[in-house]
Amino acid sequence: MLLLGLGVSALHLTALAAASPLSKRWNERSVKHAWETIPKGFEYHAPAPADYTFDLRLGLAQPHLETLISKLYEVSTPNHASYGQHLSKGEMSELTRPHDDTLPLVQDWFDYHGIDMSNMKKSAATNFVTVYNVTIAQAEKLLGTKYNVYRHTQTGDNVVRTMSYSLPTDLFGHVDVVAPTTYFGTTRAMRATSFLQPEADEKNANIDVESAATCGSRVTPSCLQSLYSTAGYTPSADTTSVLGVAGYLDEYANEEDLTTFLGKYLPDASNATFETVQVNDGGNDQNDPGVEANLDIQYTVSLSYPIPNVYYSTGGSPPFDEDSNTPTNTNEPYLDWLNYILDQDSIPQTFTTSYGDDEQSVPQDYAEAVCNLLAQLGTRGASIMFSSGDFGVGGGDCVNNDGSNDIAFQPIFPATCPYVTAVGGTTGVSPETAVDFSGGGFSRYFARPDYQADAVSGYLDFLGDTNQGLYNESGRGFPDVAAQGSGFQVVIGGVTNSVGGTSASSPTVAGIVALLNDYKISNGESPLGFLNPLIYSTAVDGFNDITSGNNPGCDTDGFEATTGWDPVTGLGTPDFAKLQALV
Numbered sequence: 001m002l003l004l005g006l007g008v009s010a011l012h013l014t015a016l017a018a019a020s021p022l023s024k025r026w027n028e029r030s031v032k033h034a035w036e037t038i039p040k041g042f043e044y045h046a047p048a049p050a051d052y053t054f055d056l057r058l059g060l061a062q063p064h065l066e067t068l069i070s071k072l073y074e075v076s077t078p079n080h081a082s083y084g085q086h087l088s089k090g091e092m093s094e095l096t097r098p099h100d101d102t103l104p105l106v107q108d109w110f111d112y113h114g115i116d117m118s119n120m121k122k123s124a125a126t127n128f129v130t131v132y133n134v135t136i137a138q139a140e141k142l143l144g145t146k147y148n149v150y151r152h153t154q155t156g157d158n159v160v161r162t163m164s165y166s167l168p169t170d171l172f173g174h175v176d177v178v179a180p181t182t183y184f185g186t187t188r189a190m191r192a193t194s195f196l197q198p199e200a201d202e203k204n205a206n207i208d209v210e211s212a213a214t215c216g217s218r219v220t221p222s223c224l225q226s227l228y229s230t231a232g233y234t235p236s237a238d239t240t241s242v243l244g245v246a247g248y249l250d251e252y253a254n255e256e257d258l259t260t261f262l263g264k265y266l267p268d269a270s271n272a273t274f275e276t277v278q279v280n281d282g283g284n285d286q287n288d289p290g291v292e293a294n295l296d297i298q299y300t301v302s303l304s305y306p307i308p309n310v311y312y313s314t315g316g317s318p319p320f321d322e323d324s325n326t327p328t329n330t331n332e333p334y335l336d337w338l339n340y341i342l343d344q345d346s347i348p349q350t351f352t353t354s355y356g357d358d359e360q361s362v363p364q365d366y367a368e369a370v371c372n373l374l375a376q377l378g379t380r381g382a383s384i385m386f387s388s389g390d391f392g393v394g395g396g397d398c399v400n401n402d403g404s405n406d407i408a409f410q411p412i413f414p415a416t417c418p419y420v421t422a423v424g425g426t427t428g429v430s431p432e433t434a435v436d437f438s439g440g441g442f443s444r445y446f447a448r449p450d451y452q453a454d455a456v457s458g459y460l461d462f463l464g465d466t467n468q469g470l471y472n473e474s475g476r477g478f479p480d481v482a483a484q485g486s487g488f489q490v491v492i493g494g495v496t497n498s499v500g501g502t503s504a505s506s507p508t509v510a511g512i513v514a515l516l517n518d519y520k521i522s523n524g525e526s527p528l529g530f531l532n533p534l535i536y537s538t539a540v541d542g543f544n545d546i547t548s549g550n551n552p553g554c555d556t557d558g559f560e561a562t563t564g565w566d567p568v569t570g571l572g573t574p575d576f577a578k579l580q581a582l583v
């Protein structure tokens, strides 16, 4: 496929200023990102040892970013001439290619500081380069900063991070983000949006065909199949569709627990398995089943059966250990996973991720870099679901970390990235209502995308003055859709537990989207890819509108669900049969 517009650079890059003395050039710096205060949950521990090494990742500016985003919308918008014409890895690399001047400039900058860049790896598919084994002392000179060891007060884990970093002024147009620097979110601090609930009533267990009504008391694959009308669909055995589950936090999906779960709740699928792919030294300890991992895989496998499922166990641990000589791990799970997956020639058509951070705890340059990688994944043809969070409009004290101490709703990233489909939670049946922990609201980093302009302005009219000043009315509204989020039966270490969270909702929607993608592929069509332009337009009637409930937080009642889109349940919960007819 020919890509248009590649010859024209969207950025005005600083020309090589050969006359300026090198020392001046690389020492003239401006701050790229700085925190006012140490991110919540961490405390200063010690200076970072000068001779420790880590891998430095640079996100290079993409002169063709605008073309890439236009391309994402073209291939994702029904009725567009290019709808469904997703890009291959090779085609994508054309759009993520840095400006010709960028790598030579970066090379000069490293040379000036005497840092060996020969063991540098440029991703073939994305705009990232990794420079291996940089010492703390070298990184401090490079970035005009001081690295310290910060300790997570609850877990005691140490991370090596900095409160701010700078780039030479000449590189501002060339380097978007450097990591690790100011993104503290460790694998632990990154919230797994699930929690254990008291053991549910077991007396009705061992029934593999359950009515939708059962979902009102405890959620099983079979009641979800009834509630969201997937029961009548049999995926074709020989399509190429795959469902991918992204896992972090040393969470391992257990094979034996899946078999026990299926035997109990969906015997017809009891032979189903999944594959574990270990990314960035991610583990797979089958003696240590994770609540989140088991929840995710048990519901994606059962709802999408017999579509193959892949569980990605992404490392990011161990955290910095001052008593060991091993190099510090960069601990940047989103970047590691996205760079890995985008480097594959063929990728699953459907993904779900049940993790998130308070948006304000993620530096904006970092959040934008991750969000742009998610845009690449959508352009490659993937439908990407993320949990919307478990604390309504905000957990904790909701204090802004910009030094103002203002109170504001705290949206969850990556759910706020406009290029993913954020999934909120519901509970009960007839009527299905918003569950009170369902994360939702408006981004303070990302502007409202066109696809939801009408839906969101309709809600803002309904809202009037309520919550004014606590949210950003020009921000991207989330979630986009919702699904049941409470009382999920999950087998963990052989024992059935009841688990809740939008962590449960996202895999549920992903299971249903995987069926839709299978349906498209088995008809010889393209998979759905990035869903939002479709679901806010021609497929909007494929959702059960949720019109009651609210998502309290920050000492407020939060937002109210109502007719049409709302920042509690989005467009509503999926009706597979209706969606199948609309896509």
Ligand SMILES: *[C@@H]1O[C@H](CO)[C@@H](O)[C@H](O)[C@H]1NC(C)=O
Pocket (backbone or CB within 6 Å): 119, 132, 133, 327
């Ligand atoms: C980085 O350092 C480690 C440990 O010293 C070594 O094993 C590894 O080969 C180095 N990597 C590169 C790319 O030089």
Ligand SMILES: *[C@@H]1O[C@H](CO)[C@@H](O)[C@H](O)[C@H]1NC(C)=O
Pocket (backbone or CB within 6 Å): 267, 268, 269, 270, 271
């Ligand atoms: C599972 O596999 C076994 C052995 O291959 C087979 O006998 C059985 O029918 C399968 N069960 C289902 C539900 O497919």
Ligand SMILES: *[C@@H]1O[C@H](CO)[C@@H](O)[C@H](O)[C@H]1NC(C)=O
Pocket (backbone or CB within 6 Å): 443, 444, 445, 446, 447, 448, 472, 473, 474, 475
């Ligand atoms: C609101 O969102 C816009 C668009 O992303 C952003 O530019 C602005 O800074 C945000 N305002 C606040 C107060 O967060």
